[in-house]
Amino acid sequence: MRTNLRDILAPLAALLAAVLLTGCWERPPVTSVQNGYRGLGMVGVYNPRTLETQMPGNAIPAALPEAAPGAPLGTTVYKNIQVLKDLSLTEHVRLMTAFTLWVAPKDQGCAYCHDLADFSLDTKYTKVVARRMIQLTRDLNTNWKSHVASSGAPGAGVTCHTCHRGQPVPANIWFTDPGPKSVKGPAGGRNGQNLPAAAVGLTSMAYDPFTTFLTGKPEQIRVIAPTALPVSGASTRNIMQTEATYSLMFHLSSALGVNCTYCHNSRSFASWEGPPQRAFAWYGIQMVREINTAYLEPLGKALPAKRLGPTGDAPKANCATCHQGAFKPLYGVPQLLDYPELAGPKAIPVTSAAVPDAARKKPAAKS
Numbered sequence: 001m002r003t004n005l006r007d008i009l010a011p012l013a014a015l016l017a018a019v020l021l022t023g024c025w026e027r028p029p030v031t032s033v034q035n036g037y038r039g040l041g042m043v044g045v046y047n048p049r050t051l052e053t054q055m056p057g058n059a060i061p062a063a064l065p066e067a068a069p070g071a072p073l074g075t076t077v078y079k080n081i082q083v084l085k086d087l088s089l090t091e092h093v094r095l096m097t098a099f100t101l102w103v104a105p106k107d108q109g110c111a112y113c114h115d116l117a118d119f120s121l122d123t124k125y126t127k128v129v130a131r132r133m134i135q136l137t138r139d140l141n142t143n144w145k146s147h148v149a150s151s152g153a154p155g156a157g158v159t160c161h162t163c164h165r166g167q168p169v170p171a172n173i174w175f176t177d178p179g180p181k182s183v184k185g186p187a188g189g190r191n192g193q194n195l196p197a198a199a200v201g202l203t204s205m206a207y208d209p210f211t212t213f214l215t216g217k218p219e220q221i222r223v224i225a226p227t228a229l230p231v232s233g234a235s236t237r238n239i240m241q242t243e244a245t246y247s248l249m250f251h252l253s254s255a256l257g258v259n260c261t262y263c264h265n266s267r268s269f270a271s272w273e274g275p276p277q278r279a280f281a282w283y284g285i286q287m288v289r290e291i292n293t294a295y296l297e298p299l300g301k302a303l304p305a306k307r308l309g310p311t312g313d314a315p316k317a318n319c320a321t322c323h324q325g326a327f328k329p330l331y332g333v334p335q336l337l338d339y340p341e342l343a344g345p346k347a348i349p350v351t352s353a354a355v356p357d358a359a360r361k362k363p364a365a366k367s
Helices: 005-024 048-054 089-102 125-143 160-164 209-213 239-256 277-296 319-323
Strands: 031-034 043-046
Touching (some): 043 048, 089 160, 125 277, 160 319, 209 239
Antiparallel strands (some): 031 043
């Protein structure tokens, strides 16, 4: 009996179609969480299997034993301490040990940042960068509680581990993307579009929204103009600018592992009548801009060429740098509780050892 070729190809085609379709949906069970008002589609959808696979990467290492109290300041023993002057000797050693676990390669330890012949020297660029990153961490925990402590939980904040996760360089950093070479003239003006990039969900939107919105003098993140008709002095939006905004939103969705309604009222995406997450995200965007402009970009002068991007710019942060696919970094585990030294500088106790000799002299008796 002859076999009809159609009889063979039809089942194969059906099987191929089924395989392709499975990429468009997730098999049950999935979990939905209502974020906002009923009837507005403000629901977050989560796959328990995906969350389970992300848990190991968001786990925090066991906290080191607490520092013994009563020790003198670290500045009485170590030279060239410029930032952690408020820590005792034991607190200083404990925090430095934690840094080696969070950041330094396992085969280098202290030598990753320090010259072992003289720890006080600033000969290694890694020490210069680490000092500035300690300042950044304390700044975020002190002045950006509107984002890093938005949950209101005690100890909510960031540590070096939040971004580094045991690696010298965080997994999610970015550089200005020069894009592929294109022809000059009207036909070559793509405005960064139609060049699918993983950072924007492989869409045909602008492939580098980070340079546009997260550095320097950023453009306004806006989908529609605030007025129906153009008004002198008012912000307007054209289609390409709107698409650039959507590129950034694709990134936020991927970085946090959420859909649009995690922050937005689906009745009107421009409306602020929705969940508080949108306000937290707004502060987060402002925070990332300051991280890049005040801390990371200036450090480009201290970095070797191998650490710079294709256009010579310094590595920078975006939402994925901290979140790494989780709606809250480390799924909200308050690691800062274990390392309060990073929450911000504390008052330095005044002791006789810390007071200059001239100040110890008793004032002359008044006649």
